[in-house]
Amino acid sequence: MKNYTNTLLILPITLCLSQCIVVDENGNIEGTGAATQVPAGQAGFSQPxxxxxxxxxxxxxxxxxxxxxxxxxxxxxxxxxxxxxxxxxxxxxxxxxxxxxxxxxxxxxxxxxxxxxxxxxxxxxxxxxxxxxx
Incomplete structure (x- = not known):
């Protein structure tokens, strides 16, 4: 029962942390995951x-x-x-x-x-x- 409880606690935390991507002030992506964050002030056309x-x-x-x-x-x-x-x-x-x-x-x-x-x-x-x- 103890392993089942630990698994229930660890799984949501792991999923949340694996979705983070940090973009530094130069636009370089640090880490991996599914979400992205565009740095402020870099809005514009994505394609011509x-x-x-x-x-x-x-x-x-x-x-x-x-x-x-x-x-x-x-x-x-x-x-x-x-x-x-x-x-x-x-x-x-x-x-x-x-x-x-x-x-x-x-x-x-x-x-x-x-x-x-x-x-x-x-x-x-x-x-x-x-x-x-x-």
């Missing part, structure tokens, strides 16, 4: 973002996960450019004919942050749309 275009839409993915999908001003998406280290994306779109619109979107939420007609981009302004001027 990618953008795919459709008829009047842009979808932003992080790895296989969809972060946002948003509609463009016009149905034909001509160009996309990452801005501000992939925090934002500039998109140039136009109809079957006529002028193009350049929009700035938040990569994670899909919220529109800015809009300008491509022919109004002059002297590199606004900076986020400079490469899409006509």
């Amino acid at each position: 973002l990618s953008a795919s275009t459709g008829q009047g839409t842009v979808t932003v993915r992080e790895g296989g996960n969809v972060l946002s999908t948003f509609s463009t001003a016009s149905p034909n998406v001509e160009q996309t450019r990452w801005y501000s280290e992939q925090e934002q994306i500039a998109v140039k779109s136009r109809g079957n004919h006529g002028p193009a619109t350049v929009q700035l979107f938040d990569s994670r939420t899909g919220a529109e942050k800015g809009r300008v007609m491509a022919y109004d981009i002059k002297n590199g302004q606004p900076a986020w749309a400079a490469s899409m001027a006509e």
Whole structure:
């Protein structure tokens, strides 16, 4: 009976201790186990973002996960450019004919942050749309 009682006490303690991982201030993992702890101040993207275009839409993915999908001003998406280290994306779109619109979107939420007609981009302004001027 004594061995059975000791086993009941030791088993939960062993399981709890084996699940700990310590990450030091340099991000090095100490010990082994199943849980991980990310050091404070090291939040960010885990994978590079990618953008795919459709008829009047842009979808932003992080790895296989969809972060946002948003509609463009016009149905034909001509160009996309990452801005501000992939925090934002500039998109140039136009109809079957006529002028193009350049929009700035938040990569994670899909919220529109800015809009300008491509022919109004002059002297590199606004900076986020400079490469899409006509």
